[in-house]
Amino acid sequence: MKQEILAYPVILTEYNDDGHYYVVTSPNIPGMVTDGDTIAKALIHAEDAMAVMLDGTDYPAVQDPKLWELKDNQLVSWVTVNMTKWHSRYGKTVRRNITIPKGLNDWAKENKINVSKVATDALRELQKV
Known part of the structure; x- marks a missing residue:
């Protein structure tokens, strides 16, 4: 490339x-x-x-x-x-569906957690390894 x-x-x-x-x-x-x-x-x-x-x-x-x-x-x-x-x-983001436990989803909504950002940050941390 x-x-x-x-x-x-x-x-x-x-x-x-x-x-x-x-x-x-x-x-x-x-x-x-x-x-x-x-x-x-x-x-x-x-x-x-x-x-x-x-x-x-x-x-x-x-x-x-x-x-x-x-x-x-x-x-x-x-x-x-x-x-x-x-x-x-x-760069450009893509839409991707993930499956998480309902309780976590409810908690994330209640606490106004951006699940996409959390997933992106976690993947970037894994990428460093």
């Missing part, structure tokens, strides 16, 4: 108000904003934010970050996202 891998430069802005954290934005992807309490976590979050923003769109051209004017608390990094893998994990 051909992998669709994208790479875009991002701006990490360091903040020390209300704690120490980094905000990630990209002039390439208007509206993409995420954060993390370390650079590593911020960049991991940026991968998912980028995929969400780019999913189903024509991918924008990559701007040269050397042309960006940065503030003293900003730095540039690159984020890559494998859209093929992202789609296989988070």
